[in-house]
Amino acid sequence: MPSALQNVPLREQLRIDRLPLRLLTLFLGLTGFGAGIGLILRAGLGAAPWDVLSVAIAGRTGLSIGTITILTSFVVLLAWIPLRQQLGIGTLANALWVGVSMDLTLHLVPPVEGLLPGIALLVAGLALNAVADAVYIGAQLGPGPRDGLMTGIHHRWGLPVGPVRAVIEVGVLAIGWMLGGPVGLGTVVYALGIGPIVHLVLLWVTIPVRRGAAPVPATAALAD
Structure with missing residues (x-):
């Protein structure tokens, strides 16, 4: 997905x-992204890897x-420094506002109590989270901290994005699970359903960038 502000100084954005x-x-x-995560957690059937942690x-x-x-x-953003990633307006907003939401x-x-109400809330939370994720990405104001880490590693060392993301999320999930985080049906549903x-x-929902209006050409980025 194009991002107008990948590695562009904040003042130019x-x-x-x-x-x-x-x-x-x-x-x-x-x-909506934060609210969707909250609904998924309230379903009591597991969570996405970073939320498990x-x-x-x-x-x-x-x-x-x-x-x-x-x-x-903000801890993840510290890893952006050696990766030479530039903060985006959306990056800072993501770091500050998703947790509040x-x-x-x-x-x-x-x-909720019971499997069926839990599944219903899980589906509602996933749908809200995914749609809101697309709306956030479509604003094209920079990647979230976690996806910026993924794309930063990709650009710094040329490693494929897919395996990098998989290693990061499996590692985070494993740590969260060992610390007692909620792994379950919701974890699997989120992993399979969010992308499509x-x-x-x-x-x-993507807002196109007019040629010459953005400081640099668009490059790939995803939301957190």
């Missing part, structure tokens, strides 16, 4: 065309899951 619209869709996308750390520290998500995002959702939505839904929705 304010020159991108239709910035107000992009900022609006960025906010809506990140809000966040839940595990939150349980051991007493901090909220959203707070751990924010702190983890998660905590708000977890505060407003109580856990995002790909389909992206065709309708």
Whole structure:
């Protein structure tokens, strides 16, 4: 998926065309993304790899899951330094806002009881998360911290994106599981369902960049 701001200095990113619209869709996308994660967690059937880790750390520290998500995002951003990745407007917004949206959702939505209600909430959370992910990516304001790590490794050492992502997420999932994070049906459903839904929705929500309006040509990037 094209990103208008891959490795562009932050001060130059304010020159991108239709910035107000992009900022609006960025906010809506990140809000829905965090809310979708919150619904998936409330389903009680497992979580995505990074959220398995966040839940595990939150349980051991007493901090909220959203707070751990924010702190983890900034730890991941430290790894961008040797990879020579440039922060995007969307990168910083992602690091700060997704965790807040998660905590708000977890505060407003109580856990469900029973398998069928859990599955229904899981499907709703996955659909919201995937659509919001596409909206966020479609704003083309820079990759999220975790996907920037993946693409940064790819560009720095020429390693294929797919295996890099797989190694990172399997490693994170393994650590989260060993620390007591929730691995289950939701983990599998998320892994299989997120990609196809995002790909389909992206065709309708991406805001195109006019030739010459962005500082550099677009390159590949994904949301967190």
